[in-house]
Amino acid sequence: MQDEDEYEGLPANAGYMVNMLAGALAGISEHAVMYPVDSIKTRMQVFSASPVAIYSGVGNAFARISSTEGMRALWRGVSSVVLGAGPAHAVHFGTLEAVKELAGNMGCTPMLATSLAGASATIAADALMNPFDVIKQRMQVHKSEFRSVLTCARVVFRNEGLAAFYVSYPTTLAISIPYNAIQFTVYDQLKELMNPRREYSPSSHIVAGGVAGAVAAAVTTPLDVAKTVLQTRGTANAADLRNVRGMWDALRVIGARDGFKGYLRGLTPRVLTSVPSSALSWMSYEFFSTLLSHAFACPNFGLQKLQFEQTHRPGCWARGV
Template sequence: MSTEKKALPFYLTFTAGAIAGISEILTFYPLDVVKTRMQLETGKTSLGLVGSFQSIIKQEGFGRLYRGLVPPLLLEAPKRATKFAANDFWGKTFKQLTGEKEMTQRLSIVTGCSAGATESFVVVPFELVKIKLQDKASTFAGPLDVVRQIIRNDGVLGLYSGMESTFWRHLWWNGGYFGSIFQIRELLPKAESPQGQLLNNFISGSIGGFVGTVINTPFSQVVKSRIQGTAKVPGVVPKYNWTYPALATIFREEGPAALYKGFVPKVLRLAPGGGVLLLVVEFTLGVFRKALGPPYL
C-alpha cells in the first residue's frame, strides 16, 4: 500500500485479510493435508504427491482431504489480519528507526520476518489441532475433542506445543514472502490498468509464496509437524523437541531429502496461494478505498 494514502481502519484491513485467507484455504486445503501426511512419514520411502492423494481417497474417502478444516478456517481472520497488520506496523517502526522514508529491500525482509514472528503466537493452538486431526492415526472426534484431551493431559500450555518451531516457520516464510514481493514489484512493468495491477499482485505474491516455501521448509515445517504430531509419553524425552537439533536428527537418520518431505504439495499450495492471498487482499482493500473515497484513494 502506498504511504501517501491514508491508512484504512483496522476493521477493514481485518475483513480484507479474512476474506483473502478463507478464499485461499478453501481452494488449497487438500494439498495441506497431503503435505502433513508426507511430513509425518518417518521412513526413507514415500508415496509421493499423487500416491498420497490416491491412498487417502481410496482408504479413507474424499472427505478426509478436508479433515481438520475447521481450525484453519477459524484461524484465517485473526491470522491474516495479524500478518498484514504486523507487517504494516513493523514497516513503519523500522522506517522510523532507520530514518528511511520509503521501504527498501533490506527493510522489507526484516519487516516480513518480524510480522511472521508476531503471527506465530496467534497460530500455534490452531496449527496443533489441525495436525492432530490430519494424522492418519487420529482418533479424535473433532477439534473440540483435541483441545479437551490436550488440556486434560498437558494443561493449557500444551496447546502451545511446537511454539518454537512455529516461530521459526513463520519468521522465515514471511521474510521470504514480503521480501520477494517488494523486489518483484520493483521489477515488473508498471500496471496500466486495474487488471494489470491484479496480475502483478498475483505474480509477485506467487513468487513470494514460492521463495518463502523454499526457505522455510527445511528449517521448520517438517520439524514442526513432527513435534506437534508426536504423542507425549510421561517420563520420556521426545525425539523431536527443538527445531535445530531435530533438523540434525532427521538429516542424520533419513538423509537431506527428508528435510523437504511434503515440499511439492506445500509449494503447489503456497506459491499460487500466496498469489491468491495478495490478489484478494489488494482487490478487497481497493474496493474499500473506492467506497470511502479521498483521502484513501
C-alpha cells in the same frame, strides 16, 4: 484536472482496520482453497510405522487417501484453520503495514523496511495461530481419532497440557520469520518491477505472489518437517519421536532416521501449496484492501457499479447514476 490517487493509498478514516480486515479475508481464502494439498504435505512429513501411511508422491497420496478414506479425509481439520486464519492474518497484515510505515519513517531502506515488517508480522500472527495449527495437524494425520476441533483441543490439553500447543512455536518462528521476510521482500520487489505505476493489477499480484511463495517455501522446508514432527509427537509410537523436545532435537531425529532426504519431506506439496496460496493471498489482500479502502472513503459505495476510474470526489470510484 484532479490528481488520481494511488490505488494502495488508504483514506485517513480507514487506518489499519482496512489492512486487518483485508488480511483476514485473504487468509481464510488462501487456507481453505489449498487445504487438501496441505493435508497431504502433513502426512508425507509424519514418520509413520504403518506402510499404509507412506506415500511416494502427491499423486499417489491423493489417490490412496481418497480411495481408502474418502475425499472428506483431505478436508479434516479445515475448520481449525478457518477459525485461526482470519484473526491471525488480520494481525499479520495489520502489523505488516504498521511496521513497514514506521520503518520507512525512521529512514530504513525499502528492502530493510519490508523485511522487518514481514518478520514483525509473523511473530504476532504465529502466537495466535500456533494452537490452531497443532489441532489442524493432529486431525490431518493418518487414522486421526479426532473429528471435532473442540474435542481435539480438549483431549490434547488434558493429555499433554498447554505446552503441547506451543512446543513448536520457536520452530514456527524459525520458519515463519525467514519465510515471510523472504516472501514479502520478493513480492514487493517483483510487484514494483512488474507494476511500477502501482496500479491495481491482479495479474502482477498473482505472479509476484506465486513466485515469492515458491522461493520462501523451498528454503524453509527442512524446518517445516521439524515443526510437523513436534506438533504430531503426541500421535507417535516410537520413543524418539514421542519424546522430541524442540527444534534441534527434531532435526537430529529426522537426520538419524532418514538422512538428508528427511529434511526435504513434503517439499513438493509444500511448494505446490505455497505457490497458489501465496498468489491467492496477495491477490485477495490487494483486492479487499482496494475495495474496503474505497468503501470507507465513499459512503454511498455501490459494488454493482464498481469501476477504477475516479470521478466526482477524490478517493472514490465512479458509481454511475
